[in-house]
């Protein structure tokens with residue numbers, strides 16, 4: 001720990017934020033470890049929205065997602081000196097976030113109260129008088145779009161957890177199969193089959209609403 | 212190509228992961244099979260909608276909260292590596308200070324409480340926490356300014372130990388008036 005901190009003492013002139021913006025992720029890590037303390041802030045700026053979206057789409061709870069993004073950065077910060085610069089930083093940070101999201105889902109599935117709340121939340125969402133509000137104020141296509149969006153969200157939530165993670169990483173975050181394999185710790189073949197099944201299930205759920 | 216082969220290899224086709232010749236076979240099947248053509252259309256439209264879902268915004272306190280947590284990691288590292296610094300002692304001081312800060316707001320029902328004297332012994336210095344950290348349960352709670360003991364004196368930025376018998380005083384440079392909390396009319400020790 002003391003060693004890590006020593007590495008964080010500035011050795012050279014502080015770089016401007018503009019200069020830091022020009023750097024790649026791995027360079028920012030190196031700069032941070034060499035004492036450029038704004039370099040970590042730049043990494044946070046680059047990733048916090050993306051991670052929030054990824055975790056939110058995986059676990060479906062906005063506030064809890066924010067806590068997990070915080071936890072991701074705390075872990076990255078503590079283990080930054082262990083980051084292997086030959087690897088992609090984004091893969092590393094998504095791996096941490098993905099593990100936290102998986103743990104969250106696992107813990108929830110063991111907690112009957114949370115399960116009850118999730119069921120209640122879904123029931124509330126289903127029984128909210130959205131149509132009436134929307135139809136009176138918005139044109140039909142706007143109503144239809146909102147309704148579709150809600151159904152798409154629901155369809156993704158219905159995917160089994162390990163399919164959903166792969167689906168979100170591919171479709172929302174645009175990760176390659178290799179990156180998904182590294183992030184989730186499963187083989188390329190498994191990524192392919194999970195993605196194919198996730199798309200298949202997603203299509204089955206969403207089809208009646210699209211045609 | 213039949214429908215089963217098409218569906219099993221659909222992801223490869225959609226992501227262009229097959230040879231050009233194989234991709235042409237998928238295309239040919241699509242042109243003559245309405246069921247698979249519909250499937251392809253539904254997946255593409257659905258994914259397009261999914262990608263365009265509104266993204267959640269981080270709450271305004273996200274960055275300050277994170278900065279605060281990171282600050283404490285550095286802080287612990289500094290104090291933990293300093294001779295005589297003790298993380299346990301800091302934790303005790305922080306909890307103590309938290310109690311003092313919350314004392315004036317503890318409740319509106321007057322309750323007279325007599326506390327037995329407590330003897331506290333400083334624990335021996337402990338190693339800084341291990342690499343893994345349990346997520347903080349207090350991440351949304353009030354921020355506690357770090358304090359530590361130097362000998363028997365509480366040290367920290369702008370900290371004056373709170374006198375529970377005083378009705379007003381200063382905490383972190385702000386004036387604080389204690390209300391709604393029953394305290395003995397006179398200090399028995401005075």
Ligand SMILES: [Zn+2]
Pocket residue numbers: 213214215217240244246247248
């Ligand atoms: Zn077919």
